[in-house]
Amino acid sequence: MSIAVHGIKKRFGEFVALADIDLDVATGQLVAILGPSGCGKTTLLRIIAGLETPDAGRVFLQGREATDLPVQKRRVGFVFQNYALFRHMTVFDNIAFGLTVRPRRERPPAAAIRAKVEELLSLVQLEWAAERRPLQLSGGQRQRVALARALALEPQVLLLDEPFGALDTQVRQELRRWLRRLHDALHFTSLFVTHDQQEALEVADAVVVMHRGRIEQRGSPEEIYDRPGSGFVHRFVGSSNELPAERRGGELTIGPLPPTSSPGPDARLAVVVRPQDVAIGRTGPGWPGRVVAVRVVGPLVHVDVALEGGNRDPVVAEFERERFRRESVAVGDPVFINLVRYGLYAPDEAA
């Protein structure tokens, strides 16, 4: 176990940033902490790094207790969203920093430092930039310098705070795949914080979803997406529609759809359904409605359907372009929708 935290609590004044967090990250894993802003994910990362002190709880790194260890002694690599490169130093000096500040007797000789920095520069493919200053580099290049700098001390644990948050979509996609390859090649343990579900689902071995200072769910990306453990996770990860439902006497009724059996106490519930799980048909049975908008998004088509008997937002259904051509629905068409698969949650569990 490379990272373990037990019973971590942190408040900022009245605001509870972390309610009670337990988290283990196995050696060699790449784990994403996913959550909306203000959910406490960055605070958790900073506590693990030693940049913030928890009010309660313990932190273990490499199996050893690190709760009271100062940040300098934790030997974790930390990468900030805005890179935090030393702006007055060259790229070379930035990467060499961690080695040159070591106490004299532990410091490697200058030639060894040079060799190490050159090795890292080639690892992040920036050999040509050694003598440049951070301001002369693009965002993606800067983030790679920040990574190289963090890796110079060969940390066993790498912590990344929204590492690609400030980059363009395309650059971030490229960089996160590159980070995954780097992670696999160097065998460190990585924990990264993100609010971008795409990023978390795409590169992480495991995803931890946080909400209001608590861990909502932890699982593989597939688990998180396919079997969300709570209404919050279902709504936050992927896109979704929400419909009111009612359970009475073991039967669930969703609008005019035929009731289905659903064991449990009588309650008003919320049905959360992903757009690709909304089926549209020209004939019933189903919940009648009218197509109000059709949007082509690359290979997919989104169809908005305003349901009868509801003044709520239209339901969004998603198709592949091919299927959409066969069905050929247009704005204004009367249609019937059915729900292929959905999650059932308490309605006030709103995000």
Next chain:
Amino acid sequence: MSIVRDGPGSAPAPGAVRPRRPVRGLARSLLITAALIYLVLFLILPFVIVFGQALAHGLATYWAALVDPMAVAAIRLTLTVALVAVPLNLVFGVAAAWAVAKYEFRGKSALVTLIDLPFAVSPVISGLIYVLLFGAHGWFGPWLAAHDIKVMFAVPGIVLATVFVTFPLVARELIPLMQSQGRDEEETALSLGATGWQTFVRVTLPNIRFGLLYGVLLCNARAMGEFGAVSVVSGHIRGLTNTMPLHIEILYNEYNATAAFAVASLLALLALVTLVARAALERQAPELRRKPLPGPLP
């Protein structure tokens, strides 16, 4: 950038060159003229007059006024005071700016307000506060007298008053700068194993060096030029507790205008040096900016 054709009535793309409208010539020249007249009348003219008066009776008289023993004593005292007050406020200013910019604590806004206090009160009052504290009938007066320590009407009093009056200068220069730079670089340095001192010397100090230098320049100019507070605590003992501004006043009151302006020209020169140094620093400050070069990865 992709090529996007603007439809009619659409806003110009960012960075697009707009055909320049002829500027309203009259308003512009009026404003510039007004500003220039103002500058000449209130800044440049007095400056010229200082030097004109100083040199009115030739270089020899000018030189004699400067090497007069009393003048030399005043210059030496002014330099001594600045030499003590400026380093003190340098340390204090960096510490205060550091605390305000990089930490959250109770009473932070009160501290920021307090830093401004010397600017808010008249220098004469600052001086009087010291008389009330350290004067013969002040709070610490009897104790100081019993231990034979002279603060009032002596160099320590002048230094104290100068420190008080000039202490916001460095801090005020640094606080916004350090606030805008944030804490990330320092935290990164710590996470890379640097000690607090290494972080300060290798990361913080280089980032604030231009602001710090400018703050020190201003602090120095004010320390050498301070009149009001120093006047109250100095006692005007010629050759002992007279700084340059006080010496100038005495000479002037004695109708020795040439000598007064000769010494004054030194202070005016100091102002000039400060301004030139400032311009030079500002040219240095924006770091080299060049376009990112293409690399194999974004």
